[in-house]
Every structure is written in structure tokens, then in C-alpha cells.
Amino acid sequence: MATxxxxxxxxxxxxxxxxxxxxxxxxGESTIxxxxxxxxxxxxxxxxxxxxxxxxxxxxxxxxxGKHFPNVYADHGVVGRSSRGFPxxxxxxxxxxxxxxxxxxxxxxxxxSTAYFDACMMWRNLAQDMGRIALHHLAVxxxxxxxxxxxxxxxxxxxxxxxxxxxxxxxxxxxxxxRDGTLVFSDxxxxx
Ligand SMILES: Nc1ncnc2c1ncn2[C@@H]1O[C@H](COP(=O)(O)OP(=O)(O)O)[C@@H](O)[C@H]1O
Ligand SMILES: [Mg+2]
Numbered sequence: 362m363a364t365x366x367x368x369x370x371x372x373x374x375x376x377x378x379x380x381x382x383x384x385x386x387x388x389g390e391s392t393i394x395x396x397x398x399x400x401x402x403x404x405x406x407x408x409x410x411x412x413x414x415x416x417x418x419x420x421x422x423x424x425x426x427g428k429h430f431p432n433v434y435a436d437h438g439v440v441g442r443s444s445r446g447f448p449x450x451x452x453x454x455x456x457x458x459x460x461x462x463x464x465x466x467x468x469x470x471x472x473x474s475t476a477y478f479d480a481c482m483m484w485r486n487l488a489q490d491m492g493r494i495a496l497h498h499l500a501v502x503x504x505x506x507x508x509x510x511x512x513x514x515x516x517x518x519x520x521x522x523x524x525x526x527x528x529x530x531x532x533x534x535x536x537x538x539x540r541d542g543t544l545v546f547s548d549x550x551x552x553x
Contacts, residue, residue, distance in 0.1 A: 367390045368390065369388050369389065369390060370388060370389065370390060370391055370392065370393060370411060370443065370444070370445070371444060372393070372411075372443050372444050372449075374393055374395065374409070375409060375440040375441050375449050376440075376441075377440040377451065379407065379437055379451060380395055380407060380409070380440070380451065383395040383396055383397070383407065384396045386406065387406075389534075389548065390551075391410065391411045391412040391415060391443075391445060391551075391552075392408055392409065392410050392411065392412070392415060392548070393408075393409040394406050394407070394408050394409075395407045395409070396456075397453060397456065400434075403455060403456075404455070404456035404540075405434060405453055405454065405455060405456055406453070406454055406455075406456045406457075407437075407451055407452070407453055407454075408451075408452050408453075408454050409440070409449050409450070409451055410449065410450045410451075410452060411443035411444075411445045411447050411448075411449055411450075412445070412447065412551065412552050413447055413552060414524060414525075414526045414550055414551055414552040415548065415550070415551075415552075416450045416452070417520075417524045417526070418520065418524075418526070418548075418549075418550055419431070419433050419436075419452045419454065420433065420436050420450075420452060421520075421524065423520075423523070424520065425513065425516035425517060425519075425520050425546075427509065427512065427513065427516070428509045428513070428543060429509060429510060429513040429543070429544055429545055429546055430513065430516075430545065430546055431454050431455055431457065431545055431546075431547055432454065432455040433452060433453070433454050433455075434453040434454065434455070435452070435453040436450070436451075436452055436453075437450075437451035437452065437453060438450070438451060439451075455539070457537035457538060457539060457545050457547050458537060458538055458539070458540065459534060459537060459538075460533070460536060460537065460538055460544075464542065465542065465544075466538045466542050466543065466544040469506075469507075469510060469544050470533075470536040470544055472504070473499070473510075473530050473536065474530055474531050474533065474536070476499055476504055477495055477496065477499055477528070477530040477531060478531055480494075480495035480496075480498040480499060481495045481531075483495070483498070484498065489553075492521075492527045492528045492529070493518070493521050493522065493527065493528060495528070496514065496517060496518050496521060496528040496530070497518055499514050499530075500514040500515045500517075500518050510544070513546060517546065517549055517550070520550065521550055524550075525553055526550035526551065526552065526553070527550060527551055527552070527553055528549055528550055529548070529549060529550065529551050530549055534547075534548075535547055535548040535549055536549070
């Protein structure tokens with residue numbers, strides 16, 4: 362399965378005035394997430410990104426935006442280089458929450474992951490292109506998505522194509538939610 366199931370990024374939090382003293386609240390294969398400030402009543406985090414694909418997802422002028430995509434407040438530039446070999450970028454993003462075991466967002470997320478996995482199986486002989494084709498399949502097949510979810514899948518498909526990113530809708534923690542229960546595609550792509 363062409364999905365990233367590697368180890369957590371081993372790097373220490375980079376030394377940077379914006380990051381020093383902040384609490385680490387999440388870590389993945391290529392990202393460190395630190396608690397941020399509350400601005401106008403909205404909680405923010407700092408994502409320290411070592412994947413060029415993730416950096417594009419959060420900052421490209423044509424990155425997908427809308428109801429189900431993370432709100433991005435600032436690009437704070439580069440701090441050093443990660444053990445993955447790429448520069449670390451600091452991006453300030455809205456704080457999101459893990460999906461609970463039940464509820465509307467969790468149900469849609471489970472359906473997305475399951476349908477994506479099934480489509481990957483269906484198109485597995487296409488090897489490297491499997492994930493993108495599986496995403497395309499989800500975007501064009503009527504599966505009862507809401508209009509906004511369907512539009513988001515199409516937007517993700519375009520982004521993946523334009524930026525050579527591979528979708529990852531299987532790992533549960535790549536789909537998160539806002540406090541109000543809105544499903545958010547937090548980390549739906551990774552690097553080839
Ligand atoms: N906006 C966010 N707010 C709060 N926690 C987050 C946010 N984004 C990611 N996280 C947490 O940090 C972890 C790693 O982030 P993620 O973007 O998935 O990184 P990676 O690209 O390394 O997989 C996630 O699994 C999640 O628990
Ligand atoms: Mg992730």
C-alpha cells in the first residue's frame with residue numbers, strides 16, 4: 362500500500378523564537394505540531410513541516426481552501442533542515458482535534474477511509490498511480506457525499522495532480538475536526 366506508515370520524525374523541536382517554550386501536541390512522520398496562541402477566540406498551532414508536499418498543501422497560492430480544509434494564518438519561514446533532508450518550514454494553522462469515536466464527522470471520515478482503501482484495492486495494479494486514481498474514483502462516483510465533501514475530494518485530486526502529491530486518506534489521524542464538529546482534511550497528502 363503506497364501510504365506512509367513509517368516512523369515518527371526523530372528530530373528535536375528546532376530552536377526558533379516562535380517555537381521556544383511551546384508544548385509539543387502532535388508529531389508524525391514528517392511534522393511536529395506545537396500549541397500556539399488564541400487569537401480572536403480561535404486556537405492556533407505551529408506546524409513545523411519537513412515535507413515539501415505538506416508545505417505546498419498549506420501555502421501554495423492554489424492550495425485547496427473551503428469548509429473542509431485547514432485555515433492557514435501565516436507562513437513564518439524556514440528554520441534549519443530536518444533529518445529528512447528538507448528545510449523545516451513553520452506554518453501557523455488553526456488548531457484541530459482528533460475525531461471522536463462517533464458523530465457525523467467521524468462517520469464521514471470512516472466512510473472516506475474505507476471507500477478510499479477499497480478503491481486502492483480495486484486499482485492496485487496501477488501501482489504508483491493507485492492512490493491518485495483511487496481518489497479520482499471517490500471524487501467521481503456517487504457515494505452519498507455532501508456537496509462540500511465531494512467538492513473537497515475534487516480539489517484534493519487537482520492538488521495531488523498539480524503538485525505530484527500522493528493522497529493518504531487511510532491513516533485515521535490525517536482527518537481531524539474543528540471544535541464545531543466540521544470534518545477537516547488535515548494531512549491528506551504525502552510526498553512520492
Ligand atoms: N492543526 C492541528 N491541530 C492540532 N493537532 C494537529 C494538527 N495537525 C496535526 N496535528 C496532530 O499532529 C500529528 C502529526 O501531524 P500531521 O499533519 O499528520 O503530520 P505528518 O505529515 O507527519 O503525518 C497528527 O497526527 C495530529 O495528531
Ligand atoms: Mg499525518
